[in-house]
Amino acid sequence: MKKTFVTKEQLQxxxxxxxxPFHLYDEKGIRTCARNLQKAFSWNPGFKEYFAVKATPNPFILNILKEEGCGVDCSSLTELxxxxxxxxxGDDIMFSSNVTPAEDFQYASELQAIINLDDFTHIDFLNNxxxxxxxxxxxYNPGGEFAISNTIMDNPGEAKYGLTKQQMMEGFQKLKELGAKHFGIHAFLASNTTTNEYYPTLARILFETAVELKEKTGVHIAFINLSGGVGIPYRPDEEPVDILAVGEGVRKAFEEVLVPAGMGDVAIYTELGRYMLAPNGCLVATAIHEKHIYKEYIGLDACAANLMRPAMYGSYHHITVAGKEDQPCDHKYDVTGGLCENNDKFAIDRMLPKIDKGDLIVIHDTGAHGFSMGYNYNGKLRSAELLLKxxxxxxxxxxxxTPEDYFATFDFTGLFKDL
Known part of the structure; x- marks a missing residue:
């Protein structure tokens, strides 16, 4: 059974x-995840976590992670x-973007961030x-399918990101001629993997690629960024990733591939937005309506504008009825929001305790890609974010x-001046 990090009494x-509705984040859990990750990769002197700002773009969260020694991964001007x-x-910022506007590259350069190029043509674009x-x-995009133990994890060949191996070879040589002295390799081949083998398998691919790049171009590989992809157990019957075992698997690949090639000084970077934040956040809502037609519905004061993942991907998020954790799950509900979209459902045919109007509903694992994916369809307003210290x-x-925020971009019209 999934447990919440906040009690009914605290919520009340x-x-x-x-x-x-509001999103609530657990400071203690965030710090614990950051420290466990640092411990898992402590064998690498240059290790650094670059938290993916896109996952949870809130300065209070970023400051907590900064205190824990993390950098940030940014993908846009506003994130920078x-x-x-x-x-x-400086090098506390990794700028990884695609289809990048000129002003974004210019600002990243002003901040002296590490720029991670997504395409061969970006070399001339940035240079100019x-x-x-x-x-x-x-x-780097190796193409084809990415598999672990004959299980296909994802299909990099269909992804819009990255350079081919040949482009990496030519790109590094060209960048070297244009004055680059220290090089990094970055790749993201699968999302939300809950197997301990993902990072070590990815690392071995990148380490072997790094050795080949060094041998053929003569460049200095300073770091290898394993990016994100380490997931969390959204469902209660799933096992969490053992981050210490993951770190040990990467260390083994490092010792077997990079060290014999004389590349033992390579720093390892990560960008684990989901791992760091998802389990340490929840969406708290109130049951405000019930409906009895062909199915049983519970309507919340939250909707897909507050948490898009179930509507967008059909993603599972566990639901707890605060104070009813020990009651039998003997009622089948669709748990919905109030958008004019039939996919505005947090759960479909979910077995839960009897829900009464006024009950507090906790939707688990929304700390990453939860609030950040919110929007204003139907004029819905984005919720508050709170930190459980x-x-x-x-x-x-x-x-x-507030409604004033929603109408703020019409401030040139004068139509809403009396609001």
């Missing part, structure tokens, strides 16, 4: 001040701006804008949107 106190506001600069920095990275108190870290 919180909702007295901050009405539902947030990173700067939080005090990140700001020149080529001494440290540069390229994103280590002392048990709750801190507002983003206020809920």
């Amino acid at each position: 106190q919180i909702v007295e001040q901050y009405p539902t 701006m947030m990173a700067k506001a939080c005090g990140f600069a 804008l700001v020149g080529i920095p001494e440290t540069i990275s390229c994103r 280590e002392d048990g108190s709750a801190e507002l870290i983003r206020r809920a949107e």
Whole structure:
């Protein structure tokens, strides 16, 4: 059974001040994940976690991770701006983007971030804008299917990201001629994997590629970024990834491939947004309606505008009815929001305890790619974000949107001046 990191009593106190819906994050859990990751890769002196800002773009969260020694992975101008506001600069920022506007590259250059190029044509594009920095990275796409033990994990050949191996060879040589001195390799081959073998398998592919690149181009490979992809157990019957075993698997590949090639100084980087934040966040909502037609429905004051993943991907998110954890799950519900879209459902045919109007509903594992994927369809307003601090108190870290916020971009019309 999945357990929440917050009790019904704590929630009742919180909702007295901050009405539902809201996303709630667990500071203690975030710090624990960061420390476990650091421990898993402590064998590599240059190791650094670059937290994917896209997963949870909140400066309060970023500051916690900064205190734990993490950098940030940014993919847009505004994410770079947030990173700067939080005090990140230089090689604490990895800028990985695609179809990148000129102004984004220019700002990343101003911050002296590590720029990770997604395409061979971006070499000339960047060079013509700001020149080529001494440290540069390229994103690698090996093509084909990515499999572990005959299980196909994903299909990189269908992904829009990265350079082919031949492009990596030619690109590194060209970047070297343009003044680059230190090179990085980055790749992302599968999403939300819950097998301990994913990172070690990916690492071995990248390590072997790095050795070949060094031998054929003579460049100095300074770091290898394993990116994201390490997932979490969204379902209660799934086992979590053993991050210590993952780190040990990568270390073994490092010792077997890079060290014999004289590349034992290579730093290992990660970008584990989901692993770090997803289990340490939840969406808290209130049951406000029930409907009895061909199926039984429970309507929440939250909707897909607050959590898009179930509607967009059919993703499973566990649901707990606060205070009814020990009651039998003997009622079958579709749990829905109020959007004018039939896919606005957090759960379909989910067995749960009897839900009464007014019950507090906790939707698990929304700490990454939850609030950040929100939107304003139907004029729905994005919720507040709260932080459950280590002392048990709750801190507002983003206020809920208001109608004035929704109409703010019409400020040139004067139509809503009396709101």
